[in-house]
Amino acid sequence: MTNGQGAGGQRIRSLMTRGVMVPLKFTLGTSAAIVKAVPLLLVDLLNEDGVTGRAYTFCYRPSGAVAISAHLFEAVDLLKGRDSTPFDVTQTLSRQFALLGVTGTVRMALSLLDMAMWDAIAQMQRVPLSSLLGSGPKSLRAYDSRGLGLMEPDRLAEEVQTLLESGLGAVKLRLGYPSLSEDLAALNAVRKSISRGDVAIMVDYNQALTSTEAIRRGRELEKEGIYWLEEPIAHEDHEASAAVARELRVPLQIGENFNGPEGLLHAISVQRRAIT
Numbered sequence: 001m002t003n004g005q006g007a008g009g010q011r012i013r014s015l016m017t018r019g020v021m022v023p024l025k026f027t028l029g030t031s032a033a034i035v036k037a038v039p040l041l042l043v044d045l046l047n048e049d050g051v052t053g054r055a056y057t058f059c060y061r062p063s064g065a066v067a068i069s070a071h072l073f074e075a076v077d078l079l080k081g082r083d084s085t086p087f088d089v090t091q092t093l094s095r096q097f098a099l100l101g102v103t104g105t106v107r108m109a110l111s112l113l114d115m116a117m118w119d120a121i122a123q124m125q126r127v128p129l130s131s132l133l134g135s136g137p138k139s140l141r142a143y144d145s146r147g148l149g150l151m152e153p154d155r156l157a158e159e160v161q162t163l164l165e166s167g168l169g170a171v172k173l174r175l176g177y178p179s180l181s182e183d184l185a186a187l188n189a190v191r192k193s194i195s196r197g198d199v200a201i202m203v204d205y206n207q208a209l210t211s212t213e214a215i216r217r218g219r220e221l222e223k224e225g226i227y228w229l230e231e232p233i234a235h236e237d238h239e240a241s242a243a244v245a246r247e248l249r250v251p252l253q254i255g256e257n258f259n260g261p262e263g264l265l266h267a268i269s270v271q272r273r274a275i276t
Contacts, residue, residue, distance in 0.1 A: 009083035010120060011048040015076045018042045019065035024146065035149075041065040043072065045116035053120030055112045064105055071097070071109035086117045103259055143170035147204055150174055153189035160190050170200040170227065176208035180217050187224055202253070204230035211240045215247045222250035229253065238267045242274035 023037045039062045045053045059065040075093050084092075090110065097106050122129040128137050144163050148156055148171060160171055173190055175183045183203075190201060203226050209217065214232035221229060230253035233240055238254075245252040258264050 009085050009088075010051075010117065010124075011081065011083055012045060012076055012079050013048050014046045015072060016044040016046075017069040017072060019059075019062070019069065021062065039065050041068050041112070043112045043116050045076075045113065045120065047120055049120075049124060051120045051123050053116035053118070053123070055115035055119065057108055057112055059108070064108075067105040068109045068112065071106055072113060075109060075113055084117075086114050086121075089113060089117065107259055141169040141200065143168050143172055143200075143202070145172065147172035147174045148190065150177065150186075153185055156186055156189045157193035160193050164194065164196070164199065169198065170202065172202045172204055172230075174206065175203050175217075175221075176205050180220060183217060184220065184224070187221065187226070191224070200227040201225075202227045202230060204253075205232040207231050207234050209233055211237075211244055214244045218244065218248045218250060222248055226250055231256070238270040239274075241267075242271050245271075246274060 018041070020040050020042065021037050022040055024035065039059045040056055041059050041064075042056045043054060045055075047053070057068070059068060075089075075096075078093065078096060079089060093110050093113070094102050097110070100106055102110065118129060118132070122132045125132060130137055148159055148163075151159075156173075163171060171190065171194075173187060175186060177183050177186065187201070187203065194201075203221060205214070209232045211233055214229075218229050218232065228251045229248065232252070233244065235254060235257040241252060241254055254267065255264070258267065
């Protein structure tokens, strides 16, 4: 049932979207930008059974929310009056939007629709969505995915203490300072400010490095016991990511920028070729 073919059909009645700008308690500095607020698009998808499936996404820019919402309303107009499963909808809309390009805001719109439909199905079957997809609820180590931004070491130390007060079991540190020594100084400041020994530290470069520099910095960072190294290079260069991964012991984290299942399958294919 995980591909949606076995999920019960539903008829979409209406759609409501709301764009909101959410201020951050802490300014997020990454190697790419300074973020003080995040634009979100909230989606309510009502079906003929009276069940509302919900989803939301981070739109990067306010204009992204406008574009995604427009795609969603057009997609829903194409689906009204017909029984649809998530699998059917993906196949139908991917074809309808093919010439426009099923990437970027179109992909985000179709993904929101898919999530909202699955949410409605889980409600109608009165089971957690994780169980509907073949797994089950379980505990996971939580962390603030916003992460600790690029800032002075003393400010990092203060912010990580505030984050851990909420009971988080891990923290993510944004790196990408001009030099490796500055990256290490930031990591050491965070580690020294953590009093508990069970807190994992992940690092994220937001695609700031070349492959050569990713290997050089990764070798030093893995000595410090980081949990993973996230997107050190351009996200779409899977061949280079596989080459970097072969040179390091620390897990290389990619995937948040995959363009649908095709992106995942391509990354897996490249990795398989790299290890055979």
